[in-house]
Amino acid sequence: MIELNIKESMAGRWFRVILTTITSVGPMLLYLVGGILMLRYDSDLTVGDITVLVALLGRMYGPVNSLLNIQVDWMRSMAMFSRIFEYFDMPVEIQNAPDAITPDHAEGSVEFKHVNFYYEPSRQILKDVTFKLDTGHSIAIVGPSGSGKSTLVNLIPRLYDAVSGEVLFDGINVKKLDLTFLRGNIGVVTQDTYLFNGTIRENLLYVKPEATEAELIDACERANIYDFISNQPNGLDTMVGNRGLKLSGGEKQRLSIARVLLRDPALLIFDEATSALDSISERKIQDAIDPLVSSRTSILIAHRLSTILAADEILVIKDGEIAERGKHKDLVKAGGVYTELYETQFKGAMEPAEEEPEPDEPIGWDGGGSYSGPHRVRRRAAEERVHMEEDFRIYGDSYEEFREEMMRDSERGY
Numbered sequence: 282m283i284e285l286n287i288k289e290s291m292a293g294r295w296f297r298v299i300l301t302t303i304t305s306v307g308p309m310l311l312y313l314v315g316g317i318l319m320l321r322y323d324s325d326l327t328v329g330d331i332t333v334l335v336a337l338l339g340r341m342y343g344p345v346n347s348l349l350n351i352q353v354d355w356m357r358s359m360a361m362f363s364r365i366f367e368y369f370d371m372p373v374e375i376q377n378a379p380d381a382i383t384p385d386h387a388e389g390s391v392e393f394k395h396v397n398f399y400y401e402p403s404r405q406i407l408k409d410v411t412f413k414l415d416t417g418h419s420i421a422i423v424g425p426s427g428s429g430k431s432t433l434v435n436l437i438p439r440l441y442d443a444v445s446g447e448v449l450f451d452g453i454n455v456k457k458l459d460l461t462f463l464r465g466n467i468g469v470v471t472q473d474t475y476l477f478n479g480t481i482r483e484n485l486l487y488v489k490p491e492a493t494e495a496e497l498i499d500a501c502e503r504a505n506i507y508d509f510i511s512n513q514p515n516g517l518d519t520m521v522g523n524r525g526l527k528l529s530g531g532e533k534q535r536l537s538i539a540r541v542l543l544r545d546p547a548l549l550i551f552d553e554a555t556s557a558l559d560s561i562s563e564r565k566i567q568d569a570i571d572p573l574v575s576s577r578t579s580i581l582i583a584h585r586l587s588t589i590l591a592a593d594e595i596l597v598i599k600d601g602e603i604a605e606r607g608k609h610k611d612l613v614k615a616g617g618v619y620t621e622l623y624e625t626q627f628k629g630a631m632e633p634a635e636e637e638p639e640p641d642e643p644i645g646w647d648g649g650g651s652y653s654g655p656h657r658v659r660r661r662a663a664e665e666r667v668h669m670e671e672d673f674r675i676y677g678d679s680y681e682e683f684r685e686e687m688m689r690d691s692e693r694g695y
Contacts, residue, residue, distance in 0.1 A: 304342060308335045375439050381459040387466035388416040388451050389547030389578035391437060396446035398432060406432050408601045410446070419579040421592035423622060429601040430582045434550050437580075438467045450548075468546035472553040474537040476525035481510060481536065482517040488544040496543060504539035505568050506532065538570070549579045595619070 315331035318324035391414040398407040406429050414420050422430050435441055436448050439455050448455045455463055476484050485497050497517060501507035509532060513519040525533040541549065551570060573579060574591045583589050590609055597605040597612065597619045604618045612619035 300346060307338050307342075311335050311338065375442060375460070377460050378457055380457075382453060382457050383459040383462045384451065384453070387462070387547035389466070390414060390416045390449075390451055391548065391578070391580070392447075392449040392452070393433075393436075394447040394449065396436065396443045396448060398429075398436065398441065398444050406601050407436075407443075410601075410603060412596060412603065412606070414578060414580065416578055417576075418594075419574045419581065419592045421581045421583050421589045421595045422598060423583060423589060423595060423619065424598035424604075425618075425622075428598045430598050431552055433598070434469075434552060434580055434582065437548070437550070438464045438469070465544075466547040467550065468541035468544055468548070469550045469552065470534070470537050470541055474525065474533045476521050476528070476533060476536065478521070478523040480515075480518045480520055484521060484536065485517075485540055485543055488540050492543055500539040500543040501536075503542050503572070504535045506535035506539055509535075538573075542573075547578060549573055549577060551579065551581045551583070553582050597622075 311331060311334050315326055315334070319326050393410050393412050396407055396410045397405070399405045410433060412420070422433065424430055432441070436443055437450065437455065439460065442456065450458060450463060450466075477487065482497065485500065486492055489496070494517075498507060501510055510516055510519065521527055521533075521536075525536070528536070570581075571591055574581065579592075581589075581592055583592075589595055594606060595609060595612060596603055597617070599618050605612055605615060607615075613623050614620075
């Protein structure tokens with residue numbers, strides 16, 4: 282393939298040199314020869330005749346260029362097809378077992394037993410991970426960036442295989458299950474949503490071609506996106522553009538949730554589904570996620586407090602290991618990794634700032650740059666505080682009581 286790339290570059294370079302030379306020299310030769318014939322040999326040629334010949338020569342360059350360009354196109358095509366066939370010839374690493382099991386239905390329970398995983402032996406990603414998620418329950422997975430959260434959930438649909446240990450789905454090792462059955466019963470909503478260049482209907486029907494109009498509408502309503510769709514002139518037949526170019530980030534994410542709901546999998550995985558959205562879009566998506574978490578088996582890789590509170594159990598991952606596990610209140614008081622995450626991500630939004638920065642002081646926000654006006658930071662903090670109050674109102678604790686409790690714990694040194 283490297284040799285083809287070199288040949289393609291060389292062929293294109295020499296072709297352009299020769300073409301430029303001929304284009305420049307051709308008319309000059311015609312004018313030179315015509316002038317000599319007219320002046321020295323008293324030819325019957327006229328200036329008009331020479332001009333016509335030059336014009337004809339220019340018209341001939343097009344077909345000749347196309348013929349000469351065949352070599353360059355050929356070399357370029359060979360390089361492209363070599364890359365394509367190289368991918369086709371690559372061995373498939375994840376394959377069905379010869380005696381793969383296809384159960385009649387799936388419940389959605391998941392269990393990890395002493396799972397270890399690495400991409401390279403020199404760098405261990407997951408270390409002795411063990412936990413169990415029963416049918417109908419939910420687990421939230423939190424931890425610092427790069428701690429192995431996404432890698433952990435990728436082992437369930439066998440995007441990778443564990444190096445050692447077992448990953449069980451409904452009590453059966455995922456390596457023994459039929460891949461089509463396994464992946465067909467797992468729905469994943471990721472941070473980066475992919476939509477095809479088509480209509481909303483076509484993007485939904487991709488997961489279930491036989492779905493009825495009523496099923497499409499029901500999925501969209503549960504995903505909190507149907508109000509937006511019904512306000513469009515073409516409804517479900519609205520074009521979304523390449524990768525959802527015509528939709529906002531929140532609309533794409535909710536459409537992705539609707540697509541997963543239409544598939545109706547036994548296990549739902551939300552991998553940072555709201556991390557890159559503004560507060561309003563995040564709230565709408567959270568309203569769509571909360572009922573799902575309470576009604577079916579779910580795994581949530583989350584950074585938002587309300588999502589974490591909605592889960593039945595929280596797993597804290599650090600350096601590829603389960604550092605802590607339990608309920609929110611217990612983990613906050615434990616003074617470990619979760620407490621540190623809580624202090625950095627949540628508590629700042631709950632407590633009012635003691636001092637306001639100077640108006641011209643640049644302020645960083647989440648590492649995403651600097652803002653010149655402090656009012657934007659205060660507005661963001663106020664929005665987060667409103668969301669916090671809503672979260673605790675939903676889950677049974679008043680905001681003020683929770684805040685006072687956390688402040689008392691802080692004073693006692695927890």
